[in-house]
Amino acid sequence: MPIKILIADDDSLIREGLKIIIGLDEEFIVMGCVENGLEAVEYCLNNQVDVALLDIRMPIFNGVEAIKEISLKTKTKCLILTTFDEDEYINAAIRYGAKGYILKNNSPDKIKAAIKVVNSGNMVMQEGIIDKVLKGIDSDNSSKLNKDLFTIREMEIMQAIADGLSNRKISARLFISEGTVKNYITSILNKTSPEHRTQIAIYYLKGGNN
Template sequence: MKIKIIIADDNSFIREGMKIILSTFEEFEILQTLNDGREAVEYCINNDVDIAILDVRMPDMNGVEATKLIAEKTKTKPLILTTFDDDEYIVDAIKNGAKGYLLKNNDPEKIKDALISVYNGNTVMQEVVLDKIKEHLKENKREKECKIDRSLFTERELDVMSLIAKGYSNKEISKTLFISEGTVANYITSILGKTSLEHRTQIAIYFIKGDLE
């Protein structure tokens, strides 16, 4: 079964180019290309879509707003594909439920691997993107201090949080810490319960924002 994908970008050259590139991979079926976030949301509500690739800067409704609505109203997984010029949107997009955040200058194979990983339930963020988040949150700390109370968590939970913040999947965390994937999932459930967060991407931001090293 192929992974069903839509591409939303107001630049027709980029979205059609992305369609051509991804169509060369047998794993994907490109259902539709769209002009803006509102069209993407409506399409995902009315159709069975696995992944919505969204640009950030789009007219009518941008990728951040579309991500929020798609995450809330559908089972589609939003993936942001954008440029460094959109730094200010990174944190908001991830908080709103983006399952991945990649730069457009990646080679096709890396984008393919990211899409497959997101489809399989993982969150994908490039290291450079994580660095941008960390920079952004450290700047905000000057205005509002936010520290994590380490006493809330076990050392193993802190290890898991650290690896999530680095973009590791459950499988990668399992191999790194020499524990089963089921145990990783249990730790994540415990962390979510202690923090009232909703998903692993929020754990990454929570960890980075607390400046835990």
């Protein structure tokens, strides 16, 4: 089935350009285009959207505020597509549930590929963006992960997340239910400060306290 897309950008030229580029590909359906974060939230609440393509700087609700609401209240996956790569936006977007963060200077094929990755349940980051996230983690000594806090199974879950697996694929790898996977992730998050599975993966790959 085609991936159902919402485009949210306050620049009408960008909106229409993306609509044409993405809409020409039969693997996607552009459900709608909106010009601010609040409209994006309302659209996702009232329509079945697979992936919301969101700019960061928008009026009323910015992209980060929209992601927070959309992630909490719908099943829509959020992908940031923006010209801005400031640390504060990156970290906030990830913290509130963004499944990807890429820049507008990418080719149409790369943008469409990123949408597919996010829709599949995995995450995608612009080259260079992940370095900013890692620096943000390093700058917060209070958020360092102590592996002694975690069980062997929880470490296996973190490894699977670091490998980019969805909850369904993790359950298949470890021969446990998706509900059990979610319970383990909740337990991991309760033991440390990361608020999003992306950060779990980054902590694991960084070696915790290293």
